[in-house]
Amino acid sequence: GSINVSNILTGKCLAKIRAANSCSGCGCCSGRNCNSKKRIQASSIRSTVAEALEDITALFYDEERNEIYTGNRHGLVHVWSN
Numbered sequence: 001g002s003i004n005v006s007n008i009l010t011g012k013c014l015a016k017i018r019a020a021n022s023c024s025g026c027g028c029c030s031g032r033n034c035n036s037k038k039r040i041q042a043s044s045i046r047s048t049v050a051e052a053l054e055d056i057t058a059l060f061y062d063e064e065r066n067e068i069y070t071g072n073r074h075g076l077v078h079v080w081s082n
Contacts, residue, residue: 001018001019001050001053001054001056002016002017002018002019002053003016003017003018003053003056003059003068003070003080004016005017005068017053017068017080018049018053019048019049019050019053047076047078052070052072052076052078053070054072055072055073055074056070056071056072057071057072057073058070058071059071065081066081066082067079067080067081068080068081
């Protein structure tokens, strides 16, 4: 799976979060997102990026912290940041 981040007014893709660490497909390599390393933070439960992107049931973007929070059907919350 993947998460596509788009401009709400233009629909232009700004970034893509996916299991492979590459930015192809939507032209996000023109900005700072191309070299950004996405990480998963967890307290005691670890999961892979691919597992974190499966069965996402909730998504929240925090503008102040520039972070994306995702929740999955297993009740786990993942924090994605630059």
